[in-house]
Amino acid sequence: MTSKPAGKRPRYLIVGGGIAGCSLAYVLGQAGLEVRLIEAGEIGKTGASSVPMALMNPHRGRMARASELDLAGLHAMQELDQDLRAQGLDAGIHWTGVLRIASNEKQRKKWAKLTVQQLEPSEISSAYHAPFGGIFSAEAGWLEPDKLLRALKQAAEAKGVQFFENVRVQTLETGFKLETTAGIEEADKVIFCTGASENRGFDLPEFEPMAGDVIALEANITMPYPIAGAIYGMQNKGLIYMGGNHRERLEPEAEDIERLKESSSWFLKDLKDSAITQVWSGIRAKSADNKPLLTELHPNLWFFGALGGRGFLCSYHLANVLAKKLVTGELITESEDLV
Numbered sequence: 001m002t003s004k005p006a007g008k009r010p011r012y013l014i015v016g017g018g019i020a021g022c023s024l025a026y027v028l029g030q031a032g033l034e035v036r037l038i039e040a041g042e043i044g045k046t047g048a049s050s051v052p053m054a055l056m057n058p059h060r061g062r063m064a065r066a067s068e069l070d071l072a073g074l075h076a077m078q079e080l081d082q083d084l085r086a087q088g089l090d091a092g093i094h095w096t097g098v099l100r101i102a103s104n105e106k107q108r109k110k111w112a113k114l115t116v117q118q119l120e121p122s123e124i125s126s127a128y129h130a131p132f133g134g135i136f137s138a139e140a141g142w143l144e145p146d147k148l149l150r151a152l153k154q155a156a157e158a159k160g161v162q163f164f165e166n167v168r169v170q171t172l173e174t175g176f177k178l179e180t181t182a183g184i185e186e187a188d189k190v191i192f193c194t195g196a197s198e199n200r201g202f203d204l205p206e207f208e209p210m211a212g213d214v215i216a217l218e219a220n221i222t223m224p225y226p227i228a229g230a231i232y233g234m235q236n237k238g239l240i241y242m243g244g245n246h247r248e249r250l251e252p253e254a255e256d257i258e259r260l261k262e263s264s265s266w267f268l269k270d271l272k273d274s275a276i277t278q279v280w281s282g283i284r285a286k287s288a289d290n291k292p293l294l295t296e297l298h299p300n301l302w303f304f305g306a307l308g309g310r311g312f313l314c315s316y317h318l319a320n321v322l323a324k325k326l327v328t329g330e331l332i333t334e335s336e337d338l339v
């Protein structure tokens, strides 16, 4: 692992190597551009993108109506998976379909208007508790973030992108002189993909931090497909991963983890007596209106983030949108520009 940026100044410098930064590095690298990425920690091990498992489910929110952005994100992920496979890389992406279980009759009735497969309670595997039925999004799936980030890094490196891990950008001066923990860096265009990290000293857009947890449980259950919703979950290598919680308090307390397990047990009854083997806690950054931010802060200085709970679903699509704008110099002014 290289730890000291050096050599010719790159045209594009990405700060932050979560899913946003790695997706952008991959897209710019594929376009043959000179790119350098600086990450304060290790790729796949830091920030919200180190979440153990992630869903790609476009039927989000209470109404479960898939937005244009979420569908564009899902389709872009399907393409990315194919591209990475063609390069011989395993991105840990699983196209299993995703089940959303209705919490009550009212919700089920609302979902009946959606153009997605409707399931009666009797059509849902008995592994799940689904007395009101649900919906099944056959084209959705889940992924292993660590594998995806490593695949993106490997593919980008093959195109000449340079990654520097364990290097933190500390200050930024006009003319794009960045002071890092490993020396001074310069670039023509700088893109901050720093997630919810506290970066005092940089004038980055406002976002709201929203914490959440994922627990891994040892349970003798087979989950035929993952579940989505306020609580989401999937199975990988014998462990059941359940995620959720939206809390403003950033540090979890024992009661938060207990509550997550309790809520999870409503959907999968057999989880009740199973042991929690891992707890992961992280912070998503979200904007006030829940829309991702692809913002030009100053000429040639960009911010890409505030991805909320859909960073893995949408980053690759958004990285393509941003890459186009970076190359053509156009501004993104309307949220429709994101699709």
Ligand SMILES: Cc1cc2nc3c(=O)[nH]c(=O)nc-3n(C[C@H](O)[C@H](O)[C@H](O)COP(=O)(O)OP(=O)(O)OC[C@H]3O[C@@H](n4cnc5c(N)ncnc54)[C@H](O)[C@@H]3O)c2cc1C
Residues within 6 Å of the ligand: 015, 016, 017, 018, 019, 020, 021, 038, 039, 040, 041, 046, 047, 048, 049, 050, 051, 053, 054, 055, 056, 167, 168, 169, 170, 193, 194, 195, 196, 197, 199, 210, 211, 212, 213, 214, 232, 243, 244, 281, 282, 283, 284, 285, 304, 305, 306, 307, 308, 309, 310, 311, 312, 313, 314
């Ligand atoms: C509990 C939970 C469950 C989630 N589940 C899902 C899901 O199922 N599906 C989904 O699509 N999304 C999910 N998300 C959301 C997803 O994890 C985030 O949207 C996404 O990871 C954000 O990526 P990012 O690259 O913007 O930020 P991050 O992953 O936080 O990356 C930012 C990176 O920037 C680096 N950095 C910061 N400052 C500096 C600096 N000064 N110098 C150098 N590097 C710096 C950090 O070290 C970090 O690695 C979930 C999030 C949480 C918390």
